[in-house]
Amino acid sequence: MESSENIDESWDCTPEEWNDWQWQLENSITNVEELQEHFDLSDQQAQEIEEATNIFPMSITPYYASLIDFDSEYCPIRLQSIPQKSELEESAYEMSDPLHEEEDSPVPGLTHRYPDRVLLLVTNKCSMFCRHCTRKRKVGDSQQKVDLEQIKTGIEYIKDNPQIRDVLLSGGDPLLLDLDVLEEIIVELKEISHVDVVRIGSRVPVVLPQRIDDELISMLKKYSPIWINTHFNHKKELTTTAKKALDRLADNGFPLGNQTVLLRNVNDCPLVMKELMHELVKNRIRPYYLYQCDLSRGIEHFRTSISAGIEIMESLIGHTSGFAVPRYVVDAPGGGGKIPVTPNYVVSSSRQKTVLRNYEGNIVVYTEPEIKSDECPEECNVCTEIEEKADNGETVEPQGVQKLLSEENDEISL
Numbered sequence: 250m251e252s253s254e255n256i257d258e259s260w261d262c263t264p265e266e267w268n269d270w271q272w273q274l275e276n277s278i279t280n281v282e283e284l285q286e287h288f289d290l291s292d293q294q295a296q297e298i299e300e301a302t303n304i305f306p307m308s309i310t311p312y313y314a315s316l317i318d319f320d321s322e323y324c325p326i327r328l329q330s331i332p333q334k335s336e337l338e339e340s341a342y343e344m345s346d347p348l349h350e351e352e353d354s355p356v357p358g359l360t361h362r363y364p365d366r367v368l369l370l371v372t373n374k375c376s377m378f379c380r381h382c383t384r385k386r387k388v389g390d391s392q393q394k395v396d397l398e399q400i401k402t403g404i405e406y407i408k409d410n411p412q413i414r415d416v417l418l419s420g421g422d423p424l425l426l427d428l429d430v431l432e433e434i435i436v437e438l439k440e441i442s443h444v445d446v447v448r449i450g451s452r453v454p455v456v457l458p459q460r461i462d463d464e465l466i467s468m469l470k471k472y473s474p475i476w477i478n479t480h481f482n483h484k485k486e487l488t489t490t491a492k493k494a495l496d497r498l499a500d501n502g503f504p505l506g507n508q509t510v511l512l513r514n515v516n517d518c519p520l521v522m523k524e525l526m527h528e529l530v531k532n533r534i535r536p537y538y539l540y541q542c543d544l545s546r547g548i549e550h551f552r553t554s555i556s557a558g559i560e561i562m563e564s565l566i567g568h569t570s571g572f573a574v575p576r577y578v579v580d581a582p583g584g585g586g587k588i589p590v591t592p593n594y595v596v597s598s599s600r601q602k603t604v605l606r607n608y609e610g611n612i613v614v615y616t617e618p619e620i621k622s623d624e625c626p627e628e629c630n631v632c633t634e635i636e637e638k639a640d641n642g643e644t645v646e647p648q649g650v651q652k653l654l655s656e657e658n659d660e661i662s663l
């Protein structure tokens with residue numbers, strides 16, 4: 250059963266309770282006994298779930314649990330929410346912090362990996378403990394509480410670094426914070442003149458869409474624009490209730506993006522992925538990233554090969570609208586940041602011609618222009634403005650390969 254009009258009867262509650270996000274959180278399934286009240290578990294299943302839960306806690310909202318088809322071993326909702334014994338299998342490659350978020354953290358709770366943007370962790374609370382979560386090491390750990398003092402230190406760091414123009418609030422799930430706390434954080438960020446973009450990463454529209462209520466919308470709307478990044482991994486998650494929440498966000502002007510994680514047996518199929526992308530676009534969500542699964546502890550069973558991701562991209566690029574195609578990225582183990590991966594479309598290149606292939610496999614030649622002069626138009630002064638900003642500490646020098654390409658650079662390697 251999926252929508253607020255269809256309450257799962259195994260929960261003895263009123264429609265008002267079912268549609269109340271606080272009720273949903275209070276009644277989340279957190280142990281095997283509670284799971285057994287709603288699903289028919291064998292003794293072995295119960296034991297395996299209990300063992301996995303002892304290491305990686307479980308929390309499933311009644312709403313998300315009501316979407317589970319327990320008869321299907323490969324139900325994508327079940328795989329993402331119910332613990333499995335494979336979570337306990339150790340892999341030689343797993344890491345507790347594969348993205349080096351803690352190493353790239355100049356102050357606690359803030360990751361500054363890229364020059365002009367930061368990730369600010371504002372809570373460790375989640376509405377559900379996703380089995381594939383890359384931050385399994387933090388989620389549900391009461392020792393890892395994020396307090397207001399820590400958030401303020403992060404905001405001070407952002408104030409002191411004028412090159413930061415984009416702040417992503419993450420966690421945990423920022424939309425679970427008390428509204429006054431979330432508002433205070435947003436107000437402080439919006440008051441920083443060099444911060445152009447505030448984004449919120451949230452799984453609430455997927456696992457707790459009841460949270461997208463009038464109160465939340467009217468608070469967030471005061472600080473528009475705020476970008477919302479959701480995290481749908483399968484078409485089945487786009488229920489009537491989730492769509493209503495998304496409509497509310499889109500109708501109120503919030504730009505919506507989606508980050509999908511490539512998960513074995515959940516969405517590692519070109520057809521399943523294309524269906525998801527189309528469903529997102531139909532609901533005014535722009536597919537943003539498709540993430541290769543990280544090397545985190547407890548999620549080895551979800552990992553696919555990179556070639557599975559390339560095959561999916563091959564099936565999307567050119568085969569559907571450009572805005573329905575996410576960027577496939579591997580978040581480099583060890584903290585190297587997101588590395589885009591695509592099928593190869595450049596067959597070869599000379600100074601006169603570049604040979605390309607299209608999505609159908611047709612080989613075409615693009616004749617390069619005869620460059621008469623590579624000087625910039627006289628009236629353009631963008632470089633001068635950027636240099637002035639750099640003098641004021643407002644921007645940074647080119648980095649990486651971009652630096653090697655820059656005319657001023659005389660280094661020959663990185």
Ligand code: SF4
Nearest residue numbers: 375378379382421452
């Ligand atoms: S909501 Fe996000 S942070 Fe929380 S468990 Fe799920 S994936 Fe992890």
